Each structure stands twice: as structure tokens, then as C-alpha cells.
Amino acid sequence: MWRDNQVRDFHKDDPLDSLRSCSWQPGMAIATTTVVLLAVIAGTSLLNRVNAGSSHRVPSNVAWTPETIAQASSGKAFRGLLLAKRCEHCHGAEGFSPVGSTPNLAGLDKLAVWKQLEDFRDGKRSSPVMEPIAQSLSQRDLADVAAYYAELPVYADPQDNRVFPEPNAQASHSPIASRLVAFGEGSRGIPPCQACHGPVGYKPGAPSLATQNADYVLAQLDAFGDGSRANDINEPMRTIAALLSDSERQALATYYGAGLGLQPGGASDIAPKPLKLP
């Protein structure tokens, strides 16, 4: 009985259902085919004309219009859970990946996961592993998977063998990283990381970094810095990563990899000792 309900719920909003139930007649089929063919021909010729004049580079086909945001956040976590079975091998059963170079997905914002999958699908972000996987998913699948990972808790289950954050001997509020995360560096025009990546503020599509793997953060900063990853809309990350030195990138990766980003950074992280008042 329980199973039955779940399955029915699962198909509830399938748009094909209405088509299946309608009775088809030969005349109607021919007429519809003609119309669809004409529409496709007209549509493609129009699109070709639009694309012919523009040789510009588009970083990502995603644009955060209200419709896109609604579509990206309309996923069903239950369906996403079933789809995400095939993600487990690399990204972990709880969304915490066993390998440092693979991102943790637990608790990531729906829009962030959705956008990256969409970009992998369009080839805007390259990965030999993720591109074919994303291409095998439908538009609806992307939203469902994103909804599932958004619902996973940020703290790993203590019953699980994998522990996160990884015990790190160097895990401390290094002055370089704390300053960049909390205040950025105004003299060089580097905004604070936490203004867009949380927990202070978020921009649509900007992932939370609080529980990300250090190796992954470092690899992405390097990729943005040399332009090998270029799917950020209006170039914010390419600009910032290019402004960061190697040691700053390393410090930021260590900071986030140790889970320090769970709390907002502030002046108390930078001052070595609290001021003692008489």
C-alpha cells in the first residue's frame, strides 16, 4: 500500500499521462505531425539566423531568470534519491566524497548543483566523467538530483565510517585565509568569500563552501585562475582567482577543507589574542 502510493505520487505530474489517455485518430496524427514538422523547421531556421551573427563566447547557457530559478528549484528529492544512486560511487552515500578531488555535494544549494549539471550537459564546463553523466539525465532529473543533495545534512552521520571535516593538523584560522574569507582585500579589489559563498550571503548559483574538500577548492581556484574553467556568469570567479596568489589559494582551500567555513568569519579570527581590558 505504501509502495503503491509512492509510485502513484511519482508519476503524478508526468506530462505524458494526458497524452496517453487521449484517443488518437489517423487524421489527427497526420495533422499534428505536419504542424510539428513545420514548427521545427521554422524554429531551427530562426535559431540559425540568430546564432549566425553572434560569434561571441557564452560562459553558460544558464541565466537566472525567475523561470529558470523556478525550474531549477522544482525538483522532487525522493525521485532525486533514486537517481543519485549512481552518484554514490564517487560523491559518497551521504554526499561526502571519499576522494578529495571530487566535490562534496551534501547540503549544496539546489541552484548551484543544477547549474553545474546543466553546464556539464552543454559542455560549458568540461569533465570527462561528468559530461556523459549529465547528458544522460533529463531536464527534470537535474532538478530532482539537485533537490536531493540540497536536503542532505551538512554534518556527516557519526554512524558512517567517513568523517567530515577530515581531521587536519593544520586546521587553524590562518590569518591569510581568515582575512580573505571575512573581509577580502579592498586594496586589490578582492571581495570577501563569505559574501557570496556563505554563511553571510549567497548569490544565485554560488555554492556553499563550508563543507567542501580542500583539494577540490584548490583545483577549482587554479582552473578559474588560468581560465581552464570558465563557466562563471559575468566572470566573477575567473577575476578573483586570477587576483589570488598561490599561497592564498592554498590557505583558502585549507580553511574550507577543515570545515571552518561553517561559522561566519570575523575580526576575532584574525586578532591573535583578545584585547585585555584593565
Added chain:
Amino acid sequence: MIVFTVLILCVIPATRYYQIDQPLMRWLRGPNRVDPAELHLSGEFVENNLGTEIDPDGSVTVRMIAQQYLFVPHCVLVPAGVPVHLRITSADAAHTFALIGTHYAVKALPGTITEAQLQFANPGEYTAACAEFCGAGHFEMRSELKVVPREQFQALDSVKRGGCVAR
């Protein structure tokens, strides 16, 4: 059936009207209207159109996007002694592109292209700061504007003219 076909043929362009760079559509959108969410898809603020460009009359046009919490391009190069047409828009909140030490301050608003005429007599370097509170990273929202001698600017290739961001 014919009516239906014609209807569909009309609906397809209507849903994609913002991608069509035709005079009628431009007129419908108005001269200085852009969709802040779709700057990177089409129109004059696409990635490789940002930065400085030489106009036929010898003046230059600078296109910039202000966004939380950056100006893109992050370093702009312009020639000295030449009119500079700045065209700036915002991808999110209201910002102001203010050149410290000058009286130039240009507001950048989402959905609107702001036009401003600047001119720099001598070569020099300016800090451009956001002069309008725009969110948590506002106080670090700064970029550079470098004024170089005219001959030096014209000797550069089109990519280098675009901006002076180290990459």
C-alpha cells in the same frame, strides 16, 4: 489547421524575442534596456565585448558590468586625451562606478545601460570604487582604470586594449 500552423509559427519567435537582434525588437525593448539576468547570453555585454573598443571617429567606448562585488573588467585601459564613452550596467543591485580623485561617478542599475562621457588629459592610474552600498562585499568592490598615452594604446592589439587584468 492552417490557422493553427500560423499560430505556432508566431509563437516560437515570440517566446525567444529577447534573442533576436532585429530593429523591431530593439525598438520594443527600448534603447537602453537590458535583461540583467541575461547579459552574458546576447547583446553588447557578452564576455568578449567587455572592455575598451576604438570607435571609427577615434574616441573609445568602454563597456562594463557592475555586479556584487566586482566590476568586470577588473582593470580598464583607456587612452589619454580622447573622449571615453562609458556604457555600464548592473547584473544585480544598484552600484556606482566612482573614480577616486576625479568628479566622475556613474550609477549602474540592473536593467538599464548608463551612458557617460569621460575624458582624461594625462596618463595615470585611478582606483574605481563602488560608491553605493550594494551588499556584504561592498567595501571591497574596487577596480582599476589606467590611462595610457594615446600612441601606446593604439599600438596594442584588440585583446590587450580590452582590459589590463593580469591573467
